[in-house]
Amino acid sequence: MAYETIIVEIEEGIATITLNRPAVLNALNDKVFNELGEAALSLGADNSVRVVIITGGDKVFAAGADISQMANSTAVDVATREKVSHRAFQLLENLPKPVIAAISGYALGGGCELTLVADVRIAADNAQFGLPEIKLGILPGAGGTQRLPRLIGTGRAKELIFSGDFIKADEALRVGLVNKVVSADQLAAETRKLAKRFASRGAVALRLAKASVNEGLRMDLEAGLEYEHKCFSLLFATEDQKEGMKAFLEKRPAQFQGK
Numbered sequence: 001m002a003y004e005t006i007i008v009e010i011e012e013g014i015a016t017i018t019l020n021r022p023a024v025l026n027a028l029n030d031k032v033f034n035e036l037g038e039a040a041l042s043l044g045a046d047n048s049v050r051v052v053i054i055t056g057g058d059k060v061f062a063a064g065a066d067i068s069q070m071a072n073s074t075a076v077d078v079a080t081r082e083k084v085s086h087r088a089f090q091l092l093e094n095l096p097k098p099v100i101a102a103i104s105g106y107a108l109g110g111g112c113e114l115t116l117v118a119d120v121r122i123a124a125d126n127a128q129f130g131l132p133e134i135k136l137g138i139l140p141g142a143g144g145t146q147r148l149p150r151l152i153g154t155g156r157a158k159e160l161i162f163s164g165d166f167i168k169a170d171e172a173l174r175v176g177l178v179n180k181v182v183s184a185d186q187l188a189a190e191t192r193k194l195a196k197r198f199a200s201r202g203a204v205a206l207r208l209a210k211a212s213v214n215e216g217l218r219m220d221l222e223a224g225l226e227y228e229h230k231c232f233s234l235l236f237a238t239e240d241q242k243e244g245m246k247a248f249l250e251k252r253p254a255q256f257q258g259k
């Protein structure tokens with residue numbers, strides 16, 4: 001499918017979504033949100049795609065929602081736009097396959113919030129994160145007040161949200177905002193390496209493991225354990241479970257078929 005504000009490439013079962021508005025540091029407008037949503041739907045339905053990478057390229061991840069679009073908005077306009085961003089981000093978050101964010105340069109506001117919908121975040125050593133919305137008289141309205149505290153805890157999240165300050169990659173690693181920091185020139189290669197490792201695992205097990213974590217976070221522990229048990233049991237109906245255990249006993253690598 002042809003997109004205007006993002007580029008989607010698929011190679012060896014790994015899809016890469018690249019934000020593509022370099023003139024405005026990949027600022028996210030309604031068109032970007034809509035195209036991200038469309039890409040999520042299409043990649044989610046494509047069984048040949050095993051892992052999805054979201055990136056802004058090697059200079060900037062995204063400097064936030066497009067301020068020029070929001071500046072003269074009315075409350076009604078924004079209520080509608082927020083739904084657009086929430087819809088796109090939920091579609092990405094709920095993709096039934098691993099999603100990795102590869103972050104170089106600024107990941108600010110809606111850009112930082114976009115990284116939060118990924119399962120794993122890898123940062124280049126030049127990355128900077130922040131939720132500067134408070135400095136614009138608004139709040140992180142693309143999921144930041146909800147996903148960030150869940151990821152790094154309320155105290156640290158509130159400090160970032162209330163101050164609007166930026167943090168560098170090493171601090172983002174220290175507080176658990178990113179999984180790993182690599183040198184900027186290795187970001188694409190390191191991300192791909194991890195994507196390939198995920199892609200070599202059984203697709204159904206990955207899908208149910210992700211659902212178990214994500215759904216479990218919306219439940220109390222007892223309900224979450226019950227949900228996990230259902231997912232766990234279901235996997236014993238797959239050929240991949242037979243193959244995975246057989247391969248272990250035969251001391252050879254498993255060849256998963258995703259069924």
Ligand code: CO8
Binds near residue numbers: 133
């Ligand atoms: N929106 C629109 N344009 C932007 C944005 C943005 N968020 N960020 C940068 N740009 C544009 C600049 O206006 C500039 O355009 P031009 O060349 O035409 O003047 C171009 O990108 C380059 O930017 P700078 O010249 O400012 O580059 P610097 O290297 O000097 O500075 C910064 C880089 C520090 C990233 C700076 O651009 C900046 O502070 N940007 C804004 C960061 C920000 O406040 N982000 C939060 C936005 S609000 C938000 O994300 C809300 C999320 C919830 C939305 C939910 C529904 C939509």
